[in-house]
Amino acid sequence: MPATPPNGSNGPNGPDAADELDWRALPGPVGQRLAALAAAALPGLTGADLPPSVRPVVRFTPSKRARLGAAALIGALQDSRPFRAAVVSWLREHRSDDLDAARLDGTDPVGAASAAVLLGEPDAAQRVAVLSRQVDDDRLRIERDAALARVDRLAVEVGRLQRKLAAAHEAGRNSGATRDAELERLRGRLREQGARLRAALDGAAGAAEDRNVDTAELRRALAATEVERDRERERADAARRQAARAAADAETARHAAREARQADEVRLTLLVETLAGAVTGLRRELALGEVTSTGSRPADLVAGAAPSQAVASRVEDPAALDRLLALSAAHLVVDGYNVTKTGYPDLTLSAQRDRLAAALAALAARTGVEVTVVFDGAAVVGVPVAAPRGVRVLFSDPGVLADDVIRAIAAAEPQGRPVVVVTSDRAVADAVRRCGAHPVPAAVLLARLSRI
Numbered sequence: 001m002p003a004t005p006p007n008g009s010n011g012p013n014g015p016d017a018a019d020e021l022d023w024r025a026l027p028g029p030v031g032q033r034l035a036a037l038a039a040a041a042l043p044g045l046t047g048a049d050l051p052p053s054v055r056p057v058v059r060f061t062p063s064k065r066a067r068l069g070a071a072a073l074i075g076a077l078q079d080s081r082p083f084r085a086a087v088v089s090w091l092r093e094h095r096s097d098d099l100d101a102a103r104l105d106g107t108d109p110v111g112a113a114s115a116a117v118l119l120g121e122p123d124a125a126q127r128v129a130v131l132s133r134q135v136d137d138d139r140l141r142i143e144r145d146a147a148l149a150r151v152d153r154l155a156v157e158v159g160r161l162q163r164k165l166a167a168a169h170e171a172g173r174n175s176g177a178t179r180d181a182e183l184e185r186l187r188g189r190l191r192e193q194g195a196r197l198r199a200a201l202d203g204a205a206g207a208a209e210d211r212n213v214d215t216a217e218l219r220r221a222l223a224a225t226e227v228e229r230d231r232e233r234e235r236a237d238a239a240r241r242q243a244a245r246a247a248a249d250a251e252t253a254r255h256a257a258r259e260a261r262q263a264d265e266v267r268l269t270l271l272v273e274t275l276a277g278a279v280t281g282l283r284r285e286l287a288l289g290e291v292t293s294t295g296s297r298p299a300d301l302v303a304g305a306a307p308s309q310a311v312a313s314r315v316e317d318p319a320a321l322d323r324l325l326a327l328s329a330a331h332l333v334v335d336g337y338n339v340t341k342t343g344y345p346d347l348t349l350s351a352q353r354d355r356l357a358a359a360l361a362a363l364a365a366r367t368g369v370e371v372t373v374v375f376d377g378a379a380v381v382g383v384p385v386a387a388p389r390g391v392r393v394l395f396s397d398p399g400v401l402a403d404d405v406i407r408a409i410a411a412a413e414p415q416g417r418p419v420v421v422v423t424s425d426r427a428v429a430d431a432v433r434r435c436g437a438h439p440v441p442a443a444v445l446l447a448r449l450s451r452i
Contacts, residue, residue, distance in 0.1 A: 021078075021117060021124065021125060021128065022078075023074050023075070023077060023078035023117070026074075026117070026128060027113075027128065027131050027132045027135045028135065029110040029131070029135065030110060030113050030114050030117065030128060030131060031070065031074055032066070032070065033110055033111060033114040034073070034074055034077060034114050034117065034118060035066045035069070035070035035073045035074055036066040037087065037091060037095075037098060037114065037118065038054075038066075038073040038074075038076070038077055038087050039057070039062070039065035039066040039069065039073060040066075040091075040095070041086070041087045041090040041091060041094075042054070042057065042058050042065060043058075043062075044090045044094070045083075045086050045087075045090065046086075049082060049083055049086035050083065051076045051079070051080045051083050053072045053075060053076055054069070054072055054073060054076045054083065056069075056072070057069030057072050057073060077118070084118065087118070088118060088119065091118075098111065098114075098115060099115045099118070099119060100115065109127075109130075109131055109134070110131065112127060113127040113128050113130075113131045116128075315420070315438055315439070315440040315441075315444055316441070316444065317444060317447075318444055318447045318448040318451070320444075321420070321440055321444055321445065321448050322367075322448070324418060324420050324438055324440075325363075325367045325369045325420065326367070327418040328418075329370075329417055329418065330369045330370070330417075330418040330419075330420060331369070331370045331372065331413060331417065331418065331419045331420070332360075332363075332364075332369050332370065332371045332372070332420045332422070333372045333373075333374070333406055333409055333410065333419065333420065333421045333422070333432075333437075334356070334360065334371070334372070334373040334374070334421075334422045334423075334445065335374060335402060335403070335406055335421070335422060335423035335424075335425065335428065335442070336352075336353065336356060336373045336374055336375035336376075336402065337349075337352070337375055337376055337402070338422075338423050338424055338425055338442055339356060339422060339423075339442040339445060339446065340352035340353070340355070340356050342424060342442040342443060342446065343356075343442070343446040353375060353393075356373065357373060357387060357388045357391050357393060358388055359449040359452060360373060360388070360390075360391045360449075361388035361389055361390050361391045362449075362452045363448070363449060363452060364389075364390035364391060365389075365390055366452070370392075371390060371391045371392065372391075372392040372394060372409065373391060373392070373393055373394070374394045374395075374396065374402045374405050374406050374409070375393070375394070375395050375396070375402055376395075376396055376401060376402045377395035377396040377397060377398060377400070377402075378396075378398065403423075403425060403427070403428045406421060406423065406428055406432065407428065407431050407432065407435075410431070410432040410435040410436075410437045411435050413435070413436075413437070415436060416436075418438070419432070419435075419436065419437035419438065420437065420438045420440055421437045421438065421439050421440065422439075422440045422441075422442060422444075422445045423439065423440075423441075423442065424441050424442045424443070
C-alpha cells in the first residue's frame with residue numbers, strides 16, 4: 001500500500017506538527033485510541049511499511065495487538081513517518097470517519113484529538129492540551145468524590161467508635177471492684193505457685209547434674225563405637241572395591257577375548273569363502289586341472305627373480321566396477337556424502353542419504369554384493385529408523401570422520417577378499433589401496449546406479 005503524507009503535514013521529509021509532540025506522554029485515552037487505530041491497520045500494511053519494532057506485534061491476535069503492543073505502536077507512529085503515513089492511508093481508505101477531526105470534535109473529543117495528532121494538524125498540541133486538562137479535571141473530580149465518600153465513611157466509623165468507647169468506660173467503672181478482688185486472689189495463687197516452682201527447680205538441678213555425668217559417659221562410649229564402626233566400614237569398602245575391580249578386570253578380559261575370537265572367526269570365514277570362491281571361479285574360467293601336491297612350478301624355482309606384489313587397481317568405468325562386484329564375496333564400501341554431494345548436491349542431507357540408500361539397495365538386490373555406506377555422524381539431524389534391505393548404513397561417532405571409519409573397514413577385511421571402496425577423496429583412496437581394496441571414483445558408481 002503506498003504511504004501518502006497526512007493532511008496538514010509537509011510530507012515525510014518536511015517538518016510535521018506531530019513530530020513536535022511527545023507521543024509517549026499523550027493522555028491515556030488518546031494513546032489508547034492511537035494504538036487501536038494502528039493495530040487495526042497492521043494487517044493491511046506491507047512489510048516495507050512496518051518498522052522492526054512493530055513486526056512482532058503483527059503476530060499477536062487482533063484482540064491483543066492494541067493492548068499488548070500499545071507502547072511499540074505509539075513509538076513507531078512517532079519515530080517512523082512512513083509507518084504513520086501508511087496507517088493514515090489505510091484509515092482514509094477503510095475508516096475515513098476516524099480521521100474527520102472536525103466532525104468528531106463535538107461528539108468524540110478523544111477521537112478528534114487522536115485524528116489531529118495522527119494527521120499532524122497545527123492545532124494537535126492545543127487539542128491534546130485541552131483533552132489533558134479535561135482528563136486531569138475528570139481524574140481530580142473522581143478523586144474528590146472518592147475522598148468525600150471516604151470522609152463520610154470515616155465520620156460514621158468515628159461515631160461508632162465513640163459510642164463503643166463510652167460503653168467500655170462505663171463497663172470498666174462497674175468492673176473495677178471485681179477486678180481488684182480477682183487481682184488479689186491471683187497474687188495469692190502466684191505466691192503459692194512460686195514456692196512450688198522453687199522446690200521443683202532445686203530438684204531439677206540435682207537431676208540435671210546426674211544426667212550430665214551419664215551423658216558424658218554415653219558420649220565417650222558412642223565415640224569409641226563410631227571409630228570402630230568407621231574402621232570396619234573402610235575395610236568393607238576396600239574389600240568391595242577390590243572385588244569390583246577384580247570382577248571388572250575379569251569381565252573386560254572375557255569381553256576382549258570374545259571380541260577377538262569373533263573377529264578372528266569372521267575374518268577367517270570371509271577369507272576361506274573368498275579364497276574358495278576365487279579358486280573355483282579361476283578354475284571354471286581357465287579350465288585348469290588339479291594343482292600338484294607340491295604346489296611348485298618350474299618357473300617358481302628360477303633364481304634372480306621374485307613374484308610381483310598384487311596392487312589394487314583404480315576402476316575408471318562402470319563395466320570394470322561390474323566385474324569387481326561379480327567377484328565372490330565382494331564387499332562394496334561407499335563414502336556416503338562424497339557420492340551424494342557429487343551426484344545430487346542440491347538436495348537436503350536427509351534426502352541425499354535416502355536417495356543413495358535406495359539406489360544401493362537396488363544394486364545389492366541385482367548383484368548380491370555386500371553393501372556398506374558410511375556417513376559423517378556430525379551432520380545428521382534425523383537418523384533413519386531402518387536401513388533399506390541389503391544395505392548397511394553406518395554413521396561415524398562424534399569426533400570421528402567417516403573417512404576414518406572407511407579406512408578401518410578396509411583394514412579389518414581379510415587379505416584376499418574383494419573390497420571395493422567408492423570415494424573421490426585421494427587420501428582415502430590411497431589408504432584403502434594400501435590395504436588391498438579397489439578404489440572407485442564417485443562418478444563411476446553414480447553412472448552405474450543411473451542404469452538401474
